[in-house]
Amino acid sequence: MSTNLLSLAQQALGGDFAKLAGQFLGESEGMTQAAMTSLLPAVIGGIAQKGATPAGASSLLSLIGNSALDTSSLGNIAGLFGNGGAAANALLKTGTSSLVPALFGEKSGALVNALASASGIKSTSATNLIAMVVPLVLAFLKKLIGDRKLDAGSLSTLLAGQGPNLQGSLDSRITSALGFASPATFLGSLGGQAADAARKAGAAVAGGASAAAGAASAAAAQSKSGLRRWLPWLLALLLLWLLWQAFMGRKPAAPPAAPPVSTAPAPAPAPAVAALTLPTSVYFETGSATIGSDGTAKVNAAAELIKKDGAKVDLTGFTDKTGDEASNLELAKQRAMAVRAALVAAGVPEGSIGMQPPAFVTGTGSDAEARRVEIKKQ
Numbered sequence: 001m002s003t004n005l006l007s008l009a010q011q012a013l014g015g016d017f018a019k020l021a022g023q024f025l026g027e028s029e030g031m032t033q034a035a036m037t038s039l040l041p042a043v044i045g046g047i048a049q050k051g052a053t054p055a056g057a058s059s060l061l062s063l064i065g066n067s068a069l070d071t072s073s074l075g076n077i078a079g080l081f082g083n084g085g086a087a088a089n090a091l092l093k094t095g096t097s098s099l100v101p102a103l104f105g106e107k108s109g110a111l112v113n114a115l116a117s118a119s120g121i122k123s124t125s126a127t128n129l130i131a132m133v134v135p136l137v138l139a140f141l142k143k144l145i146g147d148r149k150l151d152a153g154s155l156s157t158l159l160a161g162q163g164p165n166l167q168g169s170l171d172s173r174i175t176s177a178l179g180f181a182s183p184a185t186f187l188g189s190l191g192g193q194a195a196d197a198a199r200k201a202g203a204a205v206a207g208g209a210s211a212a213a214g215a216a217s218a219a220a221a222q223s224k225s226g227l228r229r230w231l232p233w234l235l236a237l238l239l240l241w242l243l244w245q246a247f248m249g250r251k252p253a254a255p256p257a258a259p260p261v262s263t264a265p266a267p268a269p270a271p272a273v274a275a276l277t278l279p280t281s282v283y284f285e286t287g288s289a290t291i292g293s294d295g296t297a298k299v300n301a302a303a304e305l306i307k308k309d310g311a312k313v314d315l316t317g318f319t320d321k322t323g324d325e326a327s328n329l330e331l332a333k334q335r336a337m338a339v340r341a342a343l344v345a346a347g348v349p350e351g352s353i354g355m356q357p358p359a360f361v362t363g364t365g366s367d368a369e370a371r372r373v374e375i376k377k378q
Contacts, residue, residue: 002161005141006044006169012074012140013040013133020081021132024088025125035119035129041169042111042178043137046103048162048190057156063102064142068094069135071143088132095131103134107178113350114177117341120334163190173338176345276301278313279376282339286371289334291342299339302375303346312378315339316356320370332358332373339373354378 013036022032051060073080073087080087100108108130116126145155170183180186280302282295291299306313317332340353 002165003144003158004165005048005144005158005162006041006165008144009040009044009137009140013077013136015077017077020077021129024081024085025121025128027121027125031120032125032129035115035121035126036133038118038171038174039115039130039133040137041166042171042174043103043134044162045166045170045186045190046178047137047141048159048166050103052156052160052190054152054156057152057159060159061145061152061155063099064138064145066094066098066138069139069142071139071146074136074140074143091135092128092131095133095135096127099134099138100131104178110177110179111174113344114171114173114341117337117344118171118173120330120337160190163187166190173341173345276305278302278305278311279374281372281374282335283368284335284371284373286367287331289331289338291338295339296342299342299375300346303343303348306343306348306352312352312354313343314354314356314376314378316374316376317358318370318372318374319358320367322367329358335371335373339375343375 018033018036019029021036022029025032027035047060049056051057068090073091080091104111112123112126112130115121115130116123119126121129144150148154150158166187170186172183175183175186178186180189276298280298282291282298284290284295285292302313305311315336317334317336319328319332322328336355336358340355343353344350
């Protein structure tokens, strides 16, 4: 069974990391943990992409050889943020200057925006969190490589097998920012087991097509041979039938009449689905900020309309008055941020989207009406 790097990295950065990092960044522990949940799979996936081949693994080994990557920092997370955060600031400098660009390249800025939108933390906090997490994950990998004495070949084998371990953990908003249409497309780029499965599937299809072509060719040859064998007999039988008709003085039977043409009117076409107009609302499940399939379709339709008209819109997350007011307002904010990220992923410029403060439910006043984000032209 392949070593699960995501699970090991989550253990290494577990405990009080989200709390201490949140305090360092000026964010809540919950929102920092949400950001970590989206970020760690993307970092492990980015490392796997970079090192899933022997040549890529060699390049990764050179990157990990950076003397600033101190493996002992993983065993003293509290010390990382102590003494005025001096160690954390040094980690930020290393991540920002070399490691994050080496891992994500020109996609680094898009990753920052997607992480901020997905978790609700500020863009500056997202930038700094990425700059801290990337060196820490690479330090964890550096320790693993040293403990297991991995070379480029064994490291590439380890990284190429991480696809199944990342299944179900990747945030579609993050993978979209990294240039992939979906988490499945991102996983397909990792090679290893995913690529082997694709190659096997392709070979099976090709083999099946070849076998089918051979069978069809054989059947055609057999049919042609049989026709040549029976053709003289068929012609003789046809001649005898014509002579018998002439002898009996009867005309050949007329061909059967064509069936009457139906005069019934064609069924009316189904009515077209009404085009989406603004304002419109995206609805959510209870306690969730995840956009469902119906909501995704509505967001995509709204995005096309916004791009076509060059419009600017405001997003407002609504909440009801039951339960804890602060929690409800935070959930409404997260839902609005999720819709914003989905619109950006669909091609709407960020500058065309405004964010309004969460509001209490309007309209029917029902709980279902409360679980919504309204998209409205400015």
